Amino acid sequence: MESVIDKAFAAALYSDGDDGLDTGASLLAAAPDADAELRRRGEEYLGRAWRRGWQPADVVRLVRRDLDEPHVRLAADLIRTETGGYAHLPPRWAAQLAELGPAEAPARDRGQDRFTRATTHLQLYRLLLRLPALEPVGPPPGDALPAPAEGEPRTLTRIRALLAKAEATGYPEEAEVLTAKAQELMARHSLDEALLAARTHAKDAPGACRIGVDAPYETAKAMLLDAVAAANHCRAVWNEAFGFSTVVGFEADLESVELLHTSLLVQGTAAMTTAEAGQRAAGRKRTKTFRQAFLMAYAHRIGGRLAEAGEHAVTEAERETRDAAALLPVLAAREVAVTGRAEEMFPETTTTRVRGVTDGEGWAHGTAAADRARVAPRDRGPALP
Incomplete structure (x- = not known):
């Protein structure tokens, strides 16, 4: 019945x-x-x-x-x-x-x-x-998992502390120094993990995680995440329909992307609010277009500057490590692995065209804020599945 x-x-x-x-x-x-x-x-x-x-x-x-x-x-x-x-x-x-x-x-x-x-x-x-199937980014609940490592690596604890200070300070120059130091530590942590995996022949493979990309101004936020991912040896694919990006990379790098993206978004939003207040005080009322242009510029500038910090970390690591000759091949192999995993998960992606940036002052203020946060131009938008 x-x-x-x-x-x-x-x-x-x-x-x-x-x-x-x-x-x-x-x-x-x-x-x-x-x-x-x-x-x-x-x-x-x-x-x-x-x-x-x-x-x-x-x-x-x-x-x-x-x-x-x-x-x-x-x-x-x-x-x-x-x-x-x-x-x-x-x-x-x-x-x-x-x-x-x-x-x-x-x-x-x-x-x-x-x-x-x-x-x-x-x-x-x-x-x-009516939820459709998504590409899995981890095991389903109930599956037995390997025993996790005890505690968080000391480096990640230091990175969290640096970024928390960068978000809390009211001085852009101090935030710049703290964020730059955090990215340098992230890059070095990634290199150390890569060399350790190569030396121990660990069966390390790229994984994935999802990071929310919420409205408003989601295109700019997805671009910011794309830049942070690229600078940390990961690939980001934006699913606009469901409001998230899937980031593919090795675990240490995924943790760095999650931490840095969140922090830069907080810093960028705070800088945007301050700049917008100055615009209003000067009698200009252009809230929506100003914010959109600001965040686009902020995202547009971030990739190269973060990449510079990563390149500096590689140069320093080559100078300091005994395995300098092995470093670049190890990084190249991991890059191939990440690209292969991303293409396996998302065999078809498109590149979105950025439209609607009409506020020159918003763009200028966003670029300046990105410079202060140690962030440089990218000529493409985020990948879409």
């Missing part, structure tokens, strides 16, 4: 248009004994999403973009419960789950009537049901 849940889902989830939502929500509102099964079905849809390559941050990002805050709270609550049943979670999932915050959805939504709550569930489930 067909259950209430099945009837509601048939009306709301498996038919075109929104006409069936009211029918499905009415059925669920009149059947309080179906609440537990309704929740279980949501967790089942999440499990299906994980098997199709999605991760918690990807789901929450899409729900936040396409639906409303009650749907975000419901999704976060379901994710907490569903992921709590696995013996093993992939490495980056702990941080993603921590960003969900404490469980509070039921208390916040108690004021909703049953029909509204049922509608919220059905709208969220319809989105989850």
Whole structure:
């Protein structure tokens, strides 16, 4: 016999248009004994999403973009419960789950009537049901994983501290010095990891991670991430439709990209706000075009300057290491491996054309801010799958 849940889902989830939502929500509102099964079905849809390559941050990002805050709270609550049943979670999932915050959805939504709550569930489930398969960037939850190394490498701890200071300071010159030092440490850390893997014949292979690229001005933000990835021996491919870029590279380099991109975005946004305030004080009102031009210029300038820091680190490493003759072949081999992995994951990519930069002052201020943050021109936009 067909259950209430099945009837509601048939009306709301498996038919075109929104006409069936009211029918499905009415059925669920009149059947309080179906609440537990309704929740279980949501967790089942999440499990299906994980098997199709999605991760918690990807789901929450899409729900936040396409639906409303009650749907975000419901999704976060379901994710907490569903992921709590696995013996093993992939490495980056702990941080993603921590960003969900404490469980509070039921208390916040108690004021909703049953029909509204049922509608919220059905709208969220319809989105989850229609998620396409993504290229996996790690194992699904539940798979046994190698034992992680104990603690974070000391170098990464120093890098985090430098970038935190760069974000906190109100002096651009100090932020420049701190960011440059962080990139230098990142480059040296990458070289050390590459040489160690070569000496020990470690079976090290490129991996991948996803980094959110949120509106507004997402093209500029994707360009910034592309520049940071390239400077740290990685490849970034932007999925505009779902609001993230997939970064392909070796693990040490992926960690560097995540840290530096986040920091530079914070620094760039702060510099943009300061520059914009000056524009307004001078009587100019061009907020949207100014911000867009600023961030485009900021992203456009970053790649070469970060690359310079990386080249300097290679030169210093060649001077200091006993394995200088082996360094460049090792780096070349890793570059080939990263390119091969990226092409395997995304055999077809396109290059997006940057449009709409019309504010000369915004461009000039963005370029100056990028110079202060140790960032140089790139002549292409981010890759798209």
